Amino acid sequence: LPRNNIEVIEDLVSDLEQVLPNVSLDFHALEYPDLRKEYRQNEKLIKEITDNYVARYTLKTYAAIYKLMVLALNAELQNIMYNLKFGNLEEAKSDVEKMLNKYVSIATEGNKTIAPTILAFITEIRGHFMRAVEIEYMYYVKREKAREEQAALKEQMRQEAAERKALEEQRAQVVKEENKYKSEINNIQEQLNVSQDDEQIELFKKRIAELEQQLSSVEAKKEEITNLQNGKAGYVYIISNLGSFGDKMFKIGMTRRIDPQDRVNELGDASVPFKFDVHSFIFSEDAVALESALHQRLNEQRVNKINTRKEFFYCTIDELENLVLEIEPTAPFTRTMLAEQYRQSQEMAAQSK
Numbered sequence: 461l462p463r464n465n466i467e468v469i470e471d472l473v474s475d476l477e478q479v480l481p482n483v484s485l486d487f488h489a490l491e492y493p494d495l496r497k498e499y500r501q502n503e504k505l506i507k508e509i510t511d512n513y514v515a516r517y518t519l520k521t522y523a524a525i526y527k528l529m530v531l532a533l534n535a536e537l538q539n540i541m542y543n544l545k546f547g548n549l550e551e552a553k554s555d556v557e558k559m560l561n562k563y564v565s566i567a568t569e570g571n572k573t574i575a576p577t578i579l580a581f582i583t584e585i586r587g588h589f590m591r592a593v594e595i596e597y598m599y600y601v602k603r604e605k606a607r608e609e610q611a612a613l614k615e616q617m618r619q620e621a622a623e624r625k626a627l628e629e630q631r632a633q634v635v636k637e638e639n640k641y642k643s644e645i646n647n648i649q650e651q652l653n654v655s656q657d658d659e660q661i662e663l664f665k666k667r668i669a670e671l672e673q674q675l676s677s678v679e680a681k682k683e684e685i686t687n688l689q690n691g692k693a694g695y696v697y698i699i700s701n702l703g704s705f706g707d708k709m710f711k712i713g714m715t716r717r718i719d720p721q722d723r724v725n726e727l728g729d730a731s732v733p734f735k736f737d738v739h740s741f742i743f744s745e746d747a748v749a750l751e752s753a754l755h756q757r758l759n760e761q762r763v764n765k766i767n768t769r770k771e772f773f774y775c776t777i778d779e780l781e782n783l784v785l786e787i788e789p790t791a792p793f794t795r796t797m798l799a800e801q802y803r804q805s806q807e808m809a810a811q812s813k
Contacts, residue, residue, distance in 0.1 A: 486538065487592075489599040499595050506530065506588045513581050522574060526581060529563055537589060544593065546600040552593050560586055605766045612769030623716045630718060631685045634678055641675040685718065694747030695720035696740075696754065698780055698793075699727070703734035703802030705772070709763060710780060711736070713771045714751040734802045739777070740784055742791040750787070757783060 489495035510530050517523040540555045564582050645668055652664040694716040700709070715723035720741050728735040744750040755771070764770035777795050784793050 487541065487596050487599075489596045492599065492602060495595055495598055495602075499592070502588050502591050502595060506585055509581070509584050509588070513577070516577070525574070525578070529578075529581075530585075533559065533563060533585075533589065537592065540593065541596055544596055544600065546597075546604045549593070549597045552597070553590055556589050556593055557586075560589065601766065608767035609769055612767055616769065620716070626717065627685050631682060634682045634685060638675065638678050638682060641671055641678060645671050645675065681718075693743075693745050696742045696744060696747050696751045697724060697738060698740040698742075698784070699724055699736040699738050700797055701728070701732055701734055701736050702797045702799035703805070704732040707797060708774055708776060709772055710739070710775060711772050712751065712754050712758070714747045716747070734799065734805075737796075737798050738794065739780065740791055740793045742784065742788050744788070753787065754783065 487499055489499055510526050513526045514523045536559050537556065540552055540559070543555075544552045560582050564579055648664050648668050648671070652661060652668070655661050655664060694714055696712065696714050697720055699711050699713075700707070701711075711727075713723070713727075717723050721738070724736050724738055742750065755768075755773075758773040758775060761774045762768065762770075763772040763774060777797075781793050781795060784791050
């Protein structure tokens with residue numbers, strides 16, 4: 461090369477070395493300390509590989525190729541990051557693969573001597589550029605998880621408000637019944653006080669005893685409602701839906717309703733094609749803690765690992781039965797998946813063929 465051309469290249473290399481330390485990618489992942497640490501480590505590994513290849517050459521022109529390539533790759537990687545969204549990780553990784561292959565072609569097109577080394581260099585940094593995309597994608601995973609949890613929390617608050625309202629309505633109805641019994645007992649007691657007929661007195665006493673027994677039942681129901689309203693008492697339910705999810709997926713949730721079946725019926729109304737089968741209703745004075753304990757034991761078997769408020773788990777009926785017996789031995793447990801509507805639908809479909 462003419463001397464003036466070599467001087468121009470050397471000047472470009474010198475300028476490049478001043479610019480490179482200031483070049484950094486704009487990653488959303490840097491907002492999270494754990495992802496930021498992983499990104500910095502990955503960035504460090506890319507630099508170490510680049511420095512290793514640069515050190516192989518005494519000719520600055522060849523050494524500059526690797527620095528220029530990383531600079532250009534980072535610039536294109538930034539564009540790929542701009543289009544990265546939750547759900548399109550594979551598309552982004554495919555774009556990185558195309559980008560790397562393109563630069564191998566560009567860098568080796570005019571100089572076959574350096575081609576094998578360039579290919580080796582790209583092969584070494586390929587995994588780290590892919591990892592950079594994965595780290596950035598984790599930002600979107602975390603954000604989606606937070607969004608899902610917020611939505612689920614709002615839904616849980618809505619459900620709890622609806623349950624509190626239903627309990628208040630039930631309590632009001634029970635109070636009316638209680639007052640009716642007390643009023644009737646008072647009326648009969650007044651008649652008893654003025655009666656002179658021994659036979660009539662016995663009838664009055666018998667009737668008062670019956671009413672007091674019924675009143676005791678109503679008062680117990682009122683106390684149960686009050687406990688559900690004010691405390692953490694409730695039912696943890698374990699349900700399945702063979703027709704919708706198969707025999708290896710179960711939902712474990714919690715409700716404060718007087719009749720937990722109401723909640724199960726609600727879940728099977730519109731969101732799934734078939735009704736849920738109940739395997740266990742476990743009453744607990746702290747249903748929230750019991751539900752949490754069950755969820756924790758099955759955490760590795762969660763179906764949705766992004767939104768932990770989605771309460772579906774992969775497991776077998778044997779696992780669940782053993783778990784329930786271990787945590788609450790007195791709780792009822794039904795192994796049978798009736799799935800009546802599903803089985804009937806299957807029979808009808810078979811007959812129509």
